[in-house]
Amino acid sequence: MAKKRIYLTVLISVILCTCLIAGCGEEESDSVNPNGEDTNVSNNNDSDSTPTSTGSWLVRKVIPDSPFKPPSIEGVVDGIVAELNKVPHNPQMKLSFMPKELTGFWETTIDGAADAFTELQVISTTVAPEEADVEDFDAGAAQAALIDERIAQGYAGIGVASHNDTIVPSIDAAVAAGMTVITFDSDEPDSARQLYIGTINTSAGKTGGETLANLLGANTGTVIVLGFDDIGWVGGYERTHAAADALTAAGQTVSIYHTDWTDQSLNEAGMVEIMQTADPPVIGCIGVFSNAHLCASAADIAGVADSVTNVAFDFEAETIAFMEAGKISATHVQRQYYMGYVVPYLLYASQVLGMDQVRTLAAGIMLDAETIDTGLDVVTPDTLDVYYTFMNSLTL
Numbered sequence: 001m002a003k004k005r006i007y008l009t010v011l012i013s014v015i016l017c018t019c020l021i022a023g024c025g026e027e028e029s030d031s032v033n034p035n036g037e038d039t040n041v042s043n044n045n046d047s048d049s050t051p052t053s054t055g056s057w058l059v060r061k062v063i064p065d066s067p068f069k070p071p072s073i074e075g076v077v078d079g080i081v082a083e084l085n086k087v088p089h090n091p092q093m094k095l096s097f098m099p100k101e102l103t104g105f106w107e108t109t110i111d112g113a114a115d116a117f118t119e120l121q122v123i124s125t126t127v128a129p130e131e132a133d134v135e136d137f138d139a140g141a142a143q144a145a146l147i148d149e150r151i152a153q154g155y156a157g158i159g160v161a162s163h164n165d166t167i168v169p170s171i172d173a174a175v176a177a178g179m180t181v182i183t184f185d186s187d188e189p190d191s192a193r194q195l196y197i198g199t200i201n202t203s204a205g206k207t208g209g210e211t212l213a214n215l216l217g218a219n220t221g222t223v224i225v226l227g228f229d230d231i232g233w234v235g236g237y238e239r240t241h242a243a244a245d246a247l248t249a250a251g252q253t254v255s256i257y258h259t260d261w262t263d264q265s266l267n268e269a270g271m272v273e274i275m276q277t278a279d280p281p282v283i284g285c286i287g288v289f290s291n292a293h294l295c296a297s298a299a300d301i302a303g304v305a306d307s308v309t310n311v312a313f314d315f316e317a318e319t320i321a322f323m324e325a326g327k328i329s330a331t332h333v334q335r336q337y338y339m340g341y342v343v344p345y346l347l348y349a350s351q352v353l354g355m356d357q358v359r360t361l362a363a364g365i366m367l368d369a370e371t372i373d374t375g376l377d378v379v380t381p382d383t384l385d386v387y388y389t390f391m392n393s394l395t396l
Contacts, residue, residue: 060078067386068387073374093351095344097159099128110340112339115341159344161186168190171192186235199335201235205241205242206242216250216284219283220252225255226295244256272301287310292314313332315331330380333379334376335375339374
């Protein structure tokens with residue numbers, strides 16, 4: 001069977017106030033010209049990119065106060081806005097945002113990026129590779145091709161959530177061409193990318209472990225960590241072991257259950273067995289990824305739901321249902337909206353103000369010269385409604 005790649009592209013042009021869906025690669029659509037360029041930006045490739053306006057041209061939308069509104073991130077963006085308003089605006093700048101996918105977890109990052117692009121009043125595209133009728137499809141290679149296209153089309157910057165290190169040569173080429181490249185959520189530290197922004201796995205895992213330890217209090221026993229115990233996925237391994245270390249430090253006996261991503265029922269069955277046979281008995285379970293709800297379903301099947309305290313990560317529908325039923329006591333939610341929202345500001349500011357000034361402005365949320373931590377929100381059943389209200393306010 002011949003290989004065939006289809007890319008699904010969402011194009012956002014705040015200049016034209018339109019949103020298009022187009023295909024790229026070997027198949028053309030009405031929104032893509034025969035050279036593979038996005039039609040809403042191709043007419044600007046040869047335009048004058050001289051900044052055209054000064055004054056307070058940049059105004060942020062108002063985000064209502066909430067316990068979940070992160071003051072450190074908000075302060076950084078406000079500082080960038082203040083500096084950008086001191087220099088002329090460049091509405092011809094072309095920026096791109098590349099999540100791994102356009103649905104699920106990534107939708108909220110796309111919402112954040114769209115708001116930032118609108119405020120910055122630049123030419124922008126949001127794009128991700130989509131697999132369709134493909135043999136041995138390589139999402140990293142698809143991302144690399146999309147980055148290469150943006151180099152050819154004269155983009156000034158791109159934010160990318162990496163599928164794999166196949167994209168490293170394209171990142172390096174983009175930086176060599178004068179683009180700013182910022183990775184988010186999934187990093188490529190061995191590339192020439194200038195910044196990474198996202199949830200830091202070691203601190204996230206530690207926070208999750210401490211949340212469960214605090215809920216268990218003086219009660220000790222076996223605690224299951226549903227995670228990833230293979231160093232081949234460094235981020236997953238780091239989050240898993242940071243949670244395990246925090247629980248061990250609290251006096252718990254830790255059993256790491258290695259996630260099988262190909263068959264979630266195996267994870268559930270494996271944890272059921274541990275819950276029925278462990279010595280000392282299982283008193284807690286933490287899932288450090290989106291399948292964390294399996295902790296609660298396994299406890300139900302094992303008949304130990306009343307004696308096991310469960311803690312989760314992410315905001316999957318199954319997790320929320322178990323929280324509402326009182327079977328998951330807390331979940332740790334990445335700030336996807338802010339991940340997406342901050343990236344365009346960093347891309348634009350780096351081109352206008354320079355990366356050194358950007359790093360100075362972002363110092364309050366930087367762990368080192370290349371790493372920005374967006375942190376986590378800890379949501380409990382009691383704060384679910386407050387969290388929903390805040391998240392809805394972000395997308396109004």
